[in-house]
Amino acid sequence: xxxxxxxxxxxxxxxxxxxxxxxxxxxxxxxxxxxxxxxxxxxxxxxxxxxxxxxxxxxxxxxxxxxxxxxxxxxxxxxxxxxxxxxxxxxxxxxxxxxxxxxxxxxxxxxxxxxxxxxxxxxxxxxxxxxxxxxxxxxxxxxxxxxxxxxxxxxxxxxxxxxxxxxxxxxxxxxxxxxxxxxxxxxxxxxxxxxxxxxxxxxxxxxxxxxxxxxxxxxxxxxxxxxxxxxxxxxx
Amino acid sequence: xxxxxxxxxxxxxxxxxxxxxxxxxxxxxxxxxxxxxxxxxxxxxxxxxxxxxxxxxxxxxxxxxxxxxxxxxxxxxxxxxxxxxxxxxxxxxxxxxxxxxxxxxxxxxxxxxxxxxxxxxxxxxxxxxxxxxxxxxxxxxxxxxxxxxxxxxxxxxxxxxxxxxxxxxxxxxxxxxxxxxxxxxxxxxxxxxxxxxxxxxxxxxxxxxxxxxxxxxxxxxxxxxxxxxxxxxxxxxxxxxxxxxxxxxxxxxxx
Numbered sequence: 001x002x003x004x005x006x007x008x009x010x011x012x013x014x015x016x017x018x019x020x021x022x023x024x025x026x027x028x029x030x031x032x033x034x035x036x037x038x039x040x041x042x043x044x045x046x047x048x049x050x051x052x053x054x055x056x057x058x059x060x061x062x063x064x065x066x067x068x069x070x071x072x073x074x075x076x077x078x079x080x081x082x083x084x085x086x087x088x089x090x091x092x093x094x095x096x097x098x099x100x101x102x103x104x105x106x107x108x109x110x111x112x113x114x115x116x117x118x119x120x121x122x123x124x125x126x127x128x129x130x131x132x133x134x135x136x137x138x139x140x141x142x143x144x145x146x147x148x149x150x151x152x153x154x155x156x157x158x159x160x161x162x163x164x165x166x167x168x169x170x171x172x173x174x175x176x177x178x179x180x181x182x183x184x185x186x187x188x189x190x191x192x193x194x195x196x197x198x199x200x201x202x203x204x205x206x207x208x209x210x211x212x213x214x215x216x217x218x219x220x221x222x223x224x225x226x227x228x229x230x231x232x233x234x235x236x
Numbered sequence: 237x238x239x240x241x242x243x244x245x246x247x248x249x250x251x252x253x254x255x256x257x258x259x260x261x262x263x264x265x266x267x268x269x270x271x272x273x274x275x276x277x278x279x280x281x282x283x284x285x286x287x288x289x290x291x292x293x294x295x296x297x298x299x300x301x302x303x304x305x306x307x308x309x310x311x312x313x314x315x316x317x318x319x320x321x322x323x324x325x326x327x328x329x330x331x332x333x334x335x336x337x338x339x340x341x342x343x344x345x346x347x348x349x350x351x352x353x354x355x356x357x358x359x360x361x362x363x364x365x366x367x368x369x370x371x372x373x374x375x376x377x378x379x380x381x382x383x384x385x386x387x388x389x390x391x392x393x394x395x396x397x398x399x400x401x402x403x404x405x406x407x408x409x410x411x412x413x414x415x416x417x418x419x420x421x422x423x424x425x426x427x428x429x430x431x432x433x434x435x436x437x438x439x440x441x442x443x444x445x446x447x448x449x450x451x452x453x454x455x456x457x458x459x460x461x462x463x464x465x466x467x468x469x470x471x472x473x474x475x476x477x478x479x480x481x482x483x484x485x486x487x488x489x490x491x
Contacts (some may be wrong), residue, residue, distance in 0.1 A: 022395050102475075107479065108477050140314055141347070147351040202314070220350075
């Protein structure tokens, strides 16, 4: 997963959503030729594998919701890794998978997001060599009251558990939530909307190595996702 | 090789590129667009004790007209500034932010009072063409327009999604000071399903309705679009639900 011509990305699949993943972001013939192989692996929250499968790289988009429904029915949250191998001519362009996410029968807008590139790729472009990519932050608006926030974290390491710190800032109040994840384990960490009367304004994530990480925002009434976004590294 | 040619062409045409941070904006009745300006990524640098940090914002509408200027300032490295874009009740376009004193990605949010969606801007550039090049663009562009074509200076590819209850529109941003004629070709299942040509004013924008490119009555869920423009441009996706542009929207950057 860590060779210079490979990229391992990860996302999470919830039941009830349309979830379409673009195998190559650029839709041109050369981009398709340069994606040489793609293997997916599914993990339940405890980290156990639910199966590994090769994907036909001639496909442009993958119906991830259908695939997970078939392979892991009834699992509330599945982490899916995308182990992609590229012809090295693709570099220095940094490949991505993007995805379209829509809660079925919901009045909300669909979301479109970059699948979290976690391991490999172009090392300096994912800030894995000269920069720290395991210290991230995200900001929140102060006003909306009908939204609930969280961090969705997954450990892509094969052998090493990780102890992460999720740090919330409510005004001047700082709180640390430790999170321990075994290999391939994943978790939803709830971020309290208020603390001591102050609103959640910022979150930080500190880990020893990069995790698959997304900020989530959900409508309080329906639970539908309205935010599914990557965090930002501090050091660029 | 291709990059060198492009660079030589820019030099020949007298095109200058100015480093610019920009974000898209959309306003609609019931939809609040707020910028979240911050300098939090500077908090481990010498800037952490500074502030306020000036962050002048210029808001361009779809016609490229400046509809508002905001003398914004981020209070401190850890205290963001929320800046509502309320100068226009209904419209779209982009804003530029002076980030000379900022060292962070900036966010744009679309909210309905209960919840909001968010994405971030891009630190890229805008292109400025000198008068003679603008005249050349105008003449050649008009001629190409008659044939439904454009001068193919820049090409982008993007998937979009269309369904009975949801779709992703495209917000095209003209990041140059010439009229940008952007030709869009849509393909689904190997067949071309639609073409259109949009002339976007300098520093203007166009909200491209994906339904105009989908084949009527088709079950196609994914369209791949190929955009060709005569000047620099970029795009954001605009997610829309069952009420289309009258309902909640999301904005999303692309690579």
